[in-house]
Amino acid sequence: MKHSTQAVKQRFGIIGNAPGLVNALNTAIRVANTDLTVLIAGESGTGKEVFSKIIHSLSARKHAKFIAINCGAIPEGTINSELFGHEKGAFTGASAERKGYFETVSGGTIFLDEIGEMPMDTQSFLLRVLESGEFIRVGSSIVQTTDVRVIAATNVDLLDRIKKGKFREDLYYRLSTVPIKVPALKEREQDISVLFRKFASDFADKYKTTPIRLDERAELIIENYSWPGNIRELKNIVEQLSVLSEEKNITADMLVDLLPHLMKRNLPALRKDKGEDQFQEREILYKLLFEMKGDLTDLKSLVFEMIKANNLRVPANNNLLSAPKRSYEEQFRESVRHDQEEESDHFQYSDSAENNENGNIPIILDGDRSPYSKSEIVEENLSIRDMEKDLIEKALSKHKNRRKDAADELGISERTLYRKIKEYELQ
Numbered sequence: 001m002k003h004s005t006q007a008v009k010q011r012f013g014i015i016g017n018a019p020g021l022v023n024a025l026n027t028a029i030r031v032a033n034t035d036l037t038v039l040i041a042g043e044s045g046t047g048k049e050v051f052s053k054i055i056h057s058l059s060a061r062k063h064a065k066f067i068a069i070n071c072g073a074i075p076e077g078t079i080n081s082e083l084f085g086h087e088k089g090a091f092t093g094a095s096a097e098r099k100g101y102f103e104t105v106s107g108g109t110i111f112l113d114e115i116g117e118m119p120m121d122t123q124s125f126l127l128r129v130l131e132s133g134e135f136i137r138v139g140s141s142i143v144q145t146t147d148v149r150v151i152a153a154t155n156v157d158l159l160d161r162i163k164k165g166k167f168r169e170d171l172y173y174r175l176s177t178v179p180i181k182v183p184a185l186k187e188r189e190q191d192i193s194v195l196f197r198k199f200a201s202d203f204a205d206k207y208k209t210t211p212i213r214l215d216e217r218a219e220l221i222i223e224n225y226s227w228p229g230n231i232r233e234l235k236n237i238v239e240q241l242s243v244l245s246e247e248k249n250i251t252a253d254m255l256v257d258l259l260p261h262l263m264k265r266n267l268p269a270l271r272k273d274k275g276e277d278q279f280q281e282r283e284i285l286y287k288l289l290f291e292m293k294g295d296l297t298d299l300k301s302l303v304f305e306m307i308k309a310n311n312l313r314v315p316a317n318n319n320l321l322s323a324p325k326r327s328y329e330e331q332f333r334e335s336v337r338h339d340q341e342e343e344s345d346h347f348q349y350s351d352s353a354e355n356n357e358n359g360n361i362p363i364i365l366d367g368d369r370s371p372y373s374k375s376e377i378v379e380e381n382l383s384i385r386d387m388e389k390d391l392i393e394k395a396l397s398k399h400k401n402r403r404k405d406a407a408d409e410l411g412i413s414e415r416t417l418y419r420k421i422k423e424y425e426l427q
Contacts, residue, residue: 003029003058012054014047015198016191020183024051031178032058037130039115039175040153042182045230048153051180052111055151064108067101072117079122081138090139102135106146115152115175116161123168126150130174150175185227185234192223195231199238210248212241217252225262237262284410285384288391389424392417396426 005025008014014025031038032055040048049068056066074082081090085100101110112118118126129135133145152175161167185192196214204211214222227233237259241250244258256263392410399405407417420426 003032005029008054008058012050012057014050015195016188018183018188018191020181020187021191024180024182025054027178027180028054029058031055031180033060035149037149037175037177038151038180039178040151040180040182041158042153042155043184043228043230044155045232046182046184047231048155048182049111049113051182052109052151052153056109056111056149059109059149061108061149065105066109066111067105068111068113069101070113072114076119079119080125083122084125084135084137086138087140090137094139097137100135100137102129102146102148103144105148107148109149109151112150112152114154116154116156116158116167120166120168123171127168127171127174130171185230186225189223192227192234193219195234196222196238199235200242203239203242207242209242212238212245212248212250214250214255215252218250218255221252221255221262284388284391284412287411288387291391388420389426392420392424393426396421 005022008025008029014021028038028051038052038055040051042048052068053066056062069082071079080086081094081098081100083100083102085098085103086094088094088097112126125135129146129148130150133147134143135146136143158167158172162169162172185195193214196219197211200211200213222234229236241255241258245254247254392406395406395409396403399409403417403421404414407414410417412420
């Protein structure tokens with residue numbers, strides 16, 4: 001029986017359309033109806049156990065037992081007994097024989113989570129089970145058999161543990177017959193807002209309240225946070241906001257105030273400060289960049305206006321000024337491109353009367369006679385601090401040192417402006 005990806009998503013409550021997630025899900029569906037051993041890799045909290053349940057539920061073993069075992073949570077001295085069982089008197093406290101998981105779940109599926117934490121001797125016993133289906137209880141000499149499908153999961157790099165001598169190489173290749181990589185939440189940026197709304201709706205039903213919502217800037221924050229705890233961390237944060245926030249429409253400032261650690265992300269920032277000031281300072285930088293872009297556009301327009309007014313033309317670019325539908329920026333880029341290709345370093349005459357319809361004498365700019373250098377390379381100042389200081393000085397000058405008006409122009413609070421004036425020692 002074939003199972004569609006969308007149907008499996010709905011059945012197991014999987015949300016998202018990130019390519020990595022869809023690829024992992026499709027692999028799990030295809031391998032489910034076999035008895036191949038599967039190794040699921042992914043960070044903690046990405047939902048690796050859900051994939052193991054999908055594989056078991058879609059397999060021929062779906063009516064048999066399924067058990068999930070955290071290898072890192074079982075003490076080293078008892079894990080062999082837990083997995084393979086023991087005989088009476090095998091060790092202190094073994095007052096009766098006990099069947100292990102590989103014996104009781106025969107015919108079903110065992111999910112071994114955090115397989116990288118399994119002790120070396122246990123790895124040897126597990127390898128034998130995978131290769132021949134045989135095992136021996138602790139304290140016994142009788143070989144027993146089992147029919148168990150093993151699905152393993154790890155949140156560490158097993159190849160690195162092999163290099164350090166903490167994991168068997170032969171076991172690794174036996175486990176990873178079919179590897180599945182579950183993507184971290186930071187690799188599923190497009191799914192974060194959708195997951196947030198789903199969790200918000202679930203907690204609203206749980207606490208009998210209205211679901212919380214994020215504004216555009218708040219969504220930008222959560223989409224650019226690194227999410228070290230993955231889906232588990234996102235779910236906890238949504239529950240915190242659902243309980244702690246008095247407002248149901250969460251703004252960026254409110255989000256940062258309640259959960260300041262969310263600002264630890266890779267976005268342009270002037271400094272790590274309080275949420276309000278940090279957003280306002282970033283807006284100053286954006287304003288400056290947009291203003292510089294506008295100045296550059298005006299400068300390009302001015303250059304071409306001068307070329308047109310003085311009836312100048314560049315070699316091989318006679319059609320440059322005769323295309324009114326094209327922007328000055330496009331004309332300028334084409335001019336520069338042709339200059340580089342032709343390696344032209346001067347303007348030429350136009351002694352044709354057809355190019356002088358207004359009777360004006362064209363200005364002659366000859367490379368040999370011009371007193372100016374062909375070009376001058378000016379190193380641009382890329383200091384954010386200097387650009388911010390310059391923008392504040394311009395605003396104060398424009399409004400004749402009226403700080404309230406200057407703060408409104410910059411889009412920041414008057415208190416932030418006072419602090420900046422003091423910081424930059426502005427008069």
